[in-house]
Amino acid sequence: MMISFFDQFASPTYMGIPLIAIALVFPWVLFPSPTNRWINNRMISMQSWAVNRFTQQLLLPLNPGGHKWALILISLMVMLLSLNMLGLLPYTFTPTTQLSMNMGLAVPLWLATVIIGMRYQPTAALGHLLPEGTPTPLIPILISIETISLFIRPLALGVRLTANLTAGHLLIQLIATAAFALLPMVSVSVLITTVLLLLTLLEVAVAMIQAYVFVLLLTLYLQENV
Template structure:
């Protein structure tokens, strides 16, 4: 029974062919594509408003040099948001519950921000490893600690997204299983657990949106340190 709870995190396959690529590309097909019409429909207008809002929030803490990353960050935000929200639907697979995928997103982007800083302003980027005014005996220890904290950033990005979504999916499956099991035995308790399930689903929708925003926001903050 315990193993069945984790079957939802298994990568889907059809005739031995992994379907992860389809699950990654399918959300983009649901987004309306821009047209040449002067007056767009409500869905396109809502999408443009959302993209404008996200771009404004992400570019606010960045200097002009970081605005070149607007397309990458907004596209990543849209991808994570759609995947996380669609993953809450029944009989769906959420690719962002896989640590391998989240690390594949976090590590190259973090490395790109780090290399950007080392190329444009190496002295300032390396200066982040040693806080100003540090006593001389503490310099080796602080450099080691700051280096470890710098290298652990992509791992923290990937694990944070994976852990939050995985925990939410497990809680939803546990409570939904309890609701269906208690229905013929204790209908009153089953109704109470169904109410808890509804509240938890609303919470998970908020978590899916917040975690996508936090992932991209932290990347933008890492970028701000290196431009």
């Protein structure tokens, strides 16, 4: 019986216990905890520098009211980046390839931005549904289109992250299978292995970029409502 390539995206279980919880908690164990010492080690210093730079870049277009979300956005970025990167290691599982998990992150955060906009500035929040200067006959059509696009946003967030990571992992597995199958042909095998190495580097970049894009789009949604 031939094993499906998509079996790698099924949530693994051990004795009936899903291991996705361990995959979600494990990245946090790898990050060093800050201490009260005057001089930190290189790892903590590098981590602090990266978090500070990302925070400045992320909160630059936001109003001061949106800066309260800094801790949530940074934590989300670190979690997605860690899960995406650790999922590239052999014999590991990537929780962010599961659409259910990505939607579980996207829907509540998107809904929170919408509720904030409707609570504190309902006129501006509703004003995004109808561009200024719209002809009267087009008003119902544009309101319908903007409403649909508003509710599609969390779906786009979750599907984008899932599709990019799933496609990259699947392509790596296909090329790796071809490399093993063509192992007797040395020249072809070396060529395919080189392509596999380059694709792995590309997938590392995709894992980092997709985590950043997820949080950046969430920041743009927040910017419209604060």
